[in-house]
Amino acid sequence: MSSFEVLPINADRICEAISKIGYKPSSAILDIVDNSVVANSDNITIELHMKEGKSLNNVQNINKIRVIDDGIGMNKESIKKALELGSNVNYQENSLSKYGLGLKSAGFSLGNRVEVVSKHSDGISETYFLDRNIIKEKDKFGYSVTDTDEITTEKLEGYDTGTVITINDIVYTSRVSAAKIIKDLTEKAGVSYQEYLASGNKTFKIKVIKVKDESESVEKEKIINPKDMLFWDECYESFEKENYDCKKPCKALDTDFENPLDPEGEKIKIQVAIFPKDSMKNYLGFNEEEQKNIDKYNVGLKNSGFYFYRNGRLIKWGEKLFLGREFGFRAKILFSSHHDELFDVDVSKQHLTVSEEILKILTNLVSVSRGQSKEIFKKCDNLLKSAKNSGNEGSEFNANNSVLEEEEDDVLGSNSDTIKERKEFLETESEKLKLTGDTYEDEEDKDTFRRVRYWEEGRNLWESATDRLEGTYVLINKLHPFYDLVLSKLEKGSPERQSIEALFHALAVGENQTIKKFQAIEPDIAIQVFDKFSRASSHHIDNWVNNNWSLFDDEN
Amino acid sequence: MMKINGFNNYELEGSFIYFIFSKDLLYIGETQKITFSRWVQHFYKSGTFSKKIKKHGIIGVDYISDVKLLSVELIELREEFPELRWKTLTQAIEHSLHVEFSRSQTKLIKNYYEKYEPEVNRFNLVSDTSRTCPKSISNNDWKYAENFAKNIINHLCNFL
Known part of the structure; x- marks a missing residue:
């Protein structure tokens, strides 16, 4: 039979330990505010009291911190319960509390004395307090x-x-100041309590109080409004690649998934919004209001990633998980107390652990959104680039190669009359191509023979063709996935783009030269061979694109 | 006596989604050739499914001798879209199936695992579409793929 003996506890060391669980001052203050939210308050005020003679930006200038609310209040017994370590309170459904340690650990991380006064039906209570010095003295x-x-x-x-x-x-x-804390709280609180603040008639203020000759005055006051980091109400309903204007975020996912530990139970919600590039705020094609709007989204690494909300309260801001530098991607994961086992939220409610299985689920769920987020950035890049470069694609290659010769050395055995016949045959064939959009954006281009032309016809990546006067030109297909994956990523006229255009042009020249001069076979057979060759190689490069979608991902 | 059956290449063509069930492991893939030719590759020593067993399977358990294979031919897709799009859209449907099973396993658990693998209450989807998931198709194509995937799951569950 086993026995059980009670062991002594060093109360002060326990208080020290729970105060050192990694709170930042602003997170600790918000942990105390959680109690006000749980108490159904309509009005919450945080007061930061400055030391006499200190100004807002002086380091370590806070003397006292107060959180005041008009929630349901507590009677004496409830206050005592709230001051217990690991208080065994019967939490409401989906409460923000978890371990019954928040007030004590957050309080002691901020100061040595935590006081509670509450107004309940039986009036205003006395001041109940935990004091580290007394606890240490009494052990x-x-x-x-x-x-x-x-x-x-x-x-x-x-x-x-x-x-x-x-x-x-x-x-x-740390070298923290009232100014720093108020800045942190202003940034965080609206996002942390977005759901609560948006639920109607709630007032949440932060005040910096200056004390002089025992009288208090408000030095600075901030009102906290709900802030949705996904800007869901402003989002376009979906990302439509062709019509997207790079001005607003888009909804990319709005769904839920099963709790792997309890498939029949409450589901976990996920929303994803994808944002335009921050640099669009300087795009001259947008008006001032549109630029300001983009600035407001604050798109960048810090704000990208997953926002985990437990019972409507933010636990983790912009967790990157498996994401790279995907600045325009923001997701909200909304779970409740039912999923605590799955996410393992810590006492400070600043950290959680995401299991392998949840990671795998999230990876699958957001894969398309991540792709679309990259597409948005590419769209933005294209707009920014097009502001600098206008004109037809291929025009730089054409201008640089206006006198490029395409004749190879005479091939022995080629009959010049047959060459002429075959040339005419090719020219007639080329005239059957339905060339549309043969317009010149730049007047000067009209005088240049366009050896490289872009079109949107057929399935092949390129087609060779012949102009009666000038010779061979190549048609590059903008509908082929290779254009989407590679060519469109390379700036028009860039050395890389021109080099690839040169290869396509060379293929077309080689094809025409062979048809004209390889007279051992009939021209129609030669054309069939090249048709088959174009189809096979275009199909192969299509397969290559399918296996290399992410080739240019790091470019964002 | 013997009987020889031959196929030419064209008879093997088609857009297929296939499922490899083996105990708690599930592999979903796609191919543009009749599925058995793709399946065979999976079971080579260096084949994808064999590698997945090594990575996710329990040591000592014989996964290979207890394999169930199932393929779905996407006839409608080939009728509705030009050839250039078949591969991409099949990959989109393949990915959408991964999304659907990430969202919920309940249907397949009830319709397949409870019947054939009763000890499995959560399967492990070991295939991975991170490299093959199309990145630049339109939203309408994704809606098409999503609906197609849901249909496949419904048909699959009825078939099982």
Whole structure:
């Protein structure tokens, strides 16, 4: 039979340990705010009290932090319960709490003394507090009680019920300032509590309080509004490649997936929005309002990735998981307490662990969205490029090669009359090609023979053709996947683009020369051979494209 | 006595999605030739499915002798689209199937695994479309592929 003996606990060391679980000051403050959200508050105020004689940007300038709310409040028993370590409160469905440690660990990470005053149906409570110095002295974990001061009482005066949490004797582990904390909170809070703040009539303020001669004045005040990092309400309904104008984000995914641990249970939601490039904010083709809008999206590495929300509260901002530098990709994963086992959220509610299986699911689900996100960036690149380069594709090659000779050395055994006949045959065949869009954007191009032309016909990547006066030209097919994957990525007129155009032109010249001069076979047979050759090689390069979709991914 | 059957290349052609079931492992692939020619490649020592067994299978379990193969010919796709698009759209449907099974395994668990592999309550989809998933087809094509994939799952579940 086994026995059980109680062992002593060093209360102060436990308090030290729970205060060092990796909170940033702003995250710790928001963890305390979670209690106000859980208490159904309509009004939440965070007050940062500055030390006397310090200004906003001085480091370590905070004397006291207060969170005031008009939530349901607590009676004495509930306050005591809230101050317990690992308090065994019966949390509501989908509560933001998890381990019953938040107030204590967040509070002690900010300061040595955590005070609670609450207004409930039986009036305003006394001040219940946990003080590290007293806990250390007594070597026991416990609370103390004192009268509630006038200022705290005043904070709750306008409310029927509510709670004030005050953190005193601030602990500094970094060179943090009130200005820095207010900036962090302003950026984070609207995103963290987006769902709560958007649920109607909620006011969430952050104030910096200056204390002089025992009187308080508000130095700075910020109102926190809900902020959706996916800008879902502004998104286009889907990414339509042909019509996309690079001005707004697009919805790319809105679905859910099974909990692998409980397939019949509540599903996990996922939304993906994909954004235009940040540099579009400087695109001269957009008006000022459109440019400002793009600026507002703040597209960049920091804001890209997965936003994990537990019970409507942000746990993780822009987690990259398997993503590379995919700046325009943002996803929201919405899960609830039912999925805690799956995501393993830590005490500080800043970190979670994503299992291999969830990673695999997410990889599959967002694969198309990631591709579309890259497409959007390419579209933006093309717009930015086209602003710099106008004119027909191929025009640089044509201008640089206006006097390019295409005759090879005379082949022995070629009859010149037959060559002439075959040349005419090729010219007649070429005239059967339905050439459309034979327009010149640039007047000067009219005088240049267009050896390289782009068209949208047929299945082959290229076709050779002959002009009666000038000779061979090649038609490159913009409908072929090779154009999409490779040619369109290379800037018009770039050395790479011209080199590839030279290869296509050389193939066309080789084909025409062979048909004209390889007189051992009839010209129609030679044409059939080349037709088959073009089809086979175009098909092969199509297969190559299919296996290399991501070849240019790093270019973004 | 013997009987010789021959096929020419054209008779082998078609757009196919195939499923390789083996215990808890499921492999989904695509091919533009009649499926058995592709299946055979999978079971070579260096074949994709053999490699997946090595990576995801339980050591000591004989996966190869307990394999069930199933293929779906995408006749409608070949009728509705030009040849140039067959491969890409088959790959899109293949990927959409991976998405659907990532979203939910319930249908296949109930219709296949409960009947044939009752000890498996969650299968492991070991094929990977990260390299072959088309990256620049239109949204309408994706909707087509998604619906096609859903149809395949429904037909598959009825067939099983």
